[in-house]
Amino acid sequence: MSLTASPEQTPTGPPESDSGSPARRSARLGDRIFAGAALGAGLLIMVVLAGVFIFLLIQGVPGLSVDPSTYGQGFDNFWSYVAPLLFGTIFISILALIVAVPFALAVALFISHYAPRRLATPVAYVIDLLAAVPSVVYGLWGGRALAQALKPVINWLGDYLNWIPLFKGPASPNGQTALTAALVLGVMILPIITAISREVFAQTPRLNEEAAIGLGATRWEVIRLAVLPYAKSGVIAGIMLGLGRALGETMAVTMVYSSSPKFTLNIIGDTSPQTIAANIANNYSEATPDKQHVLIAAGLVLFAFTFAVNFIARWAIGRGERNLAR
Amino acid sequence: MAKSIDITDLDIYYGDFKAVEGVNMTIKAKAVTAFIGPSGCGKSTFLRSLNRMHEVIPGARVEGKVTVDGQSLYDSAIDPVEVRRRIGMVFQRPNPFPTMSIYENVLAGNRLNAKRMPKATADTIVEKSLRGANLWNEVKDRLGKPGMGLSGGQQQRLCIARAIAVEPEVLLMDEPCSALDPISTAAIEDLIHELKSDYTIVIVTHNMQQAARVSDDTGFFNLKAAGQPGHLVEFNPTKTMFTTPDNPDTEAYISGRFG
Numbered sequence: 353m354s355l356t357a358s359p360e361q362t363p364t365g366p367p368e369s370d371s372g373s374p375a376r377r378s379a380r381l382g383d384r385i386f387a388g389a390a391l392g393a394g395l396l397i398m399v400v401l402a403g404v405f406i407f408l409l410i411q412g413v414p415g416l417s418v419d420p421s422t423y424g425q426g427f428d429n430f431w432s433y434v435a436p437l438l439f440g441t442i443f444i445s446i447l448a449l450i451v452a453v454p455f456a457l458a459v460a461l462f463i464s465h466y467a468p469r470r471l472a473t474p475v476a477y478v479i480d481l482l483a484a485v486p487s488v489v490y491g492l493w494g495g496r497a498l499a500q501a502l503k504p505v506i507n508w509l510g511d512y513l514n515w516i517p518l519f520k521g522p523a524s525p526n527g528q529t530a531l532t533a534a535l536v537l538g539v540m541i542l543p544i545i546t547a548i549s550r551e552v553f554a555q556t557p558r559l560n561e562e563a564a565i566g567l568g569a570t571r572w573e574v575i576r577l578a579v580l581p582y583a584k585s586g587v588i589a590g591i592m593l594g595l596g597r598a599l600g601e602t603m604a605v606t607m608v609y610s611s612s613p614k615f616t617l618n619i620i621g622d623t624s625p626q627t628i629a630a631n632i633a634n635n636y637s638e639a640t641p642d643k644q645h646v647l648i649a650a651g652l653v654l655f656a657f658t659f660a661v662n663f664i665a666r667w668a669i670g671r672g673e674r675n676l677a678r
Numbered sequence: 679m680a681k682s683i684d685i686t687d688l689d690i691y692y693g694d695f696k697a698v699e700g701v702n703m704t705i706k707a708k709a710v711t712a713f714i715g716p717s718g719c720g721k722s723t724f725l726r727s728l729n730r731m732h733e734v735i736p737g738a739r740v741e742g743k744v745t746v747d748g749q750s751l752y753d754s755a756i757d758p759v760e761v762r763r764r765i766g767m768v769f770q771r772p773n774p775f776p777t778m779s780i781y782e783n784v785l786a787g788n789r790l791n792a793k794r795m796p797k798a799t800a801d802t803i804v805e806k807s808l809r810g811a812n813l814w815n816e817v818k819d820r821l822g823k824p825g826m827g828l829s830g831g832q833q834q835r836l837c838i839a840r841a842i843a844v845e846p847e848v849l850l851m852d853e854p855c856s857a858l859d860p861i862s863t864a865a866i867e868d869l870i871h872e873l874k875s876d877y878t879i880v881i882v883t884h885n886m887q888q889a890a891r892v893s894d895d896t897g898f899f900n901l902k903a904a905g906q907p908g909h910l911v912e913f914n915p916t917k918t919m920f921t922t923p924d925n926p927d928t929e930a931y932i933s934g935r936f937g
Contacts, residue, residue, distance in 0.1 A: 477726065566766065567790060568760065
């Protein structure tokens with residue numbers, strides 16, 4: 353623990369005299385170069401992020417106060433325009449998480465704790481491969497193949513489960529619905545959540561697992577007692593990365609359905625809630641300069657929201673770790 | 679209920695590698711049996727084969743017989759999980775569950791065996807087990823605090839409390855003091871003395887003085903050369919072992935001439 357660190361170990365004193373052997377001095381030079389490179393990389397990330405933020409701010413702020421007619425029918429100011437878009441973004445992303453998280457955790461546990469090694473490696477590889485498929489391809493697949501395949505499911509949901517607001521219907525005839533987009537997004541964020549969860553599951557200290565095994569825990573009980581508590585913060589980090597990807601994903605949503613900003617919980621209907629990213633992609637190329645500012649301002653909202661989500665996630669993880677260390 | 683263990687012609691393999699060969703012994707009920715020997719001689723592997731813990735390593739298997747109270751541990755009808763519920767284990771390094779309180783750590787094994795128990799029963803088990811592990815007075819005011827907040831020696835006694843909370847037939851200890859300071863070690867040794875009136879205890883130790891202090895019977899394991907399987911050289915009452923051993927190798931080892 354850090355309490356035991358003796359004062360001699362803290363590098364506050366002056367460096368030892370530089371009259372060491374040449375080899376020693378060159379090792380120190382290497383240290384310095386590496387430290388400089390690492391610092392530079394870290395700063396560069398900050399600069400890029402700040403650059404994006406400043407661009408969004410400069411280009412977006414005029415969009416907050418353009419002529420109301422620019423926003424389109426039924427919107428009298430920027431916030432009434434962006435609110436349904438933000439709602440759509442969060443709604444579709446959460447649906448995607450609901451689809452992806454249980455599946456991703458199950459696959460990760462299968463790879464790390466259930467599958468024999470001969471099977472675990474190829475399965476892990478195939479899941480990683482899902483991340484390499486371009487999102488345009490996912491969009492094409494979702495809008496055509498998956499939408500077709502889902503038609504009977506959507507009709508069934510609309511016929512029998514229409515008392516649930518999500519499946520209120522009337523069912524879309526072409527299958528290109530928010531449900532379809534959420535499934536596509538779910539598949540897209542599956543690999544990242546799986547990969548991160550798998551890594552943290554595999555890093556569970558042997559000591560903790562043996563404690564559970566020694567008490568006569570079954571495999572699932574070992575996971576519940578030793579693996580999941582240990583991996584919790586890492587898994588949350590993985591889910592947040594997945595959520596970040598879902599929030600910003602454009603093509604998969606754009607190509608599955610087209611829509612306008614509106615509030616609706618109905619995920620099997622003809623009109624689905626639009627997301628910020630898809631809305632930008634759909635409208636940017638033919639937008640007037642004023643409308644472009646509006647779209648960039650919407651992008652700024654997405655940026656701020658994603659930032660806030662990550663911030664809250666970090667805080668939650670940190671709190672979990674503090675509780676552990678208490 | 680404390681039980682005795684009979685081991686007959688036991689060979690232990692990791693894949694094709696024979697780690698331990700030809701062990702025969704009887705471990706007495708309500709007594710402390712210690713295993714000593716140089717590193718890599720298979721004493722820990724042998725200890726782990728007594729509750730099938732070694733099976734967590736893929737490819738591990740045994741030939742021969744281990745019977746507890748007449749019941750073979752390696753019978754095909756026996757579930758290894760069931761064996762580990764009856765034969766508890768304490769490890770080299772204290773390993774309380776990091777996210778659990780002291781209270782929940784003690785009950786972890788009981789919660790596996792029976793899902794629901796009344797609060798009063800749980801309280802009784804926690805107090806009895808912590809008293810049994812000589813830890814009650816030190817932690818009774820902070821049962822809700824995390825087990826990781828205790829000192830190393832206290833954590834190890836917490837692990838012992840967790841192991842005895844399920845009232846196992848046998849308690850296996852794999853170098854339980856190797857990560858502890860001398861004062862904590864003395865506390866654990868005192869505890870082993872007390873536990874022996876209720877439990878069959880098997881302990882592996884690197885420390886011959888410890889074996890001499892705590893055990894009734896001692897087994898000396900050795901191996902002929904690196905890469906050769908370990909084997910049991912001598913198994914005798916501890917007093918005989920440390921005064922007039924049968925085997926010259928044993929005498930060489932305990933007098934510090936090798937190992």
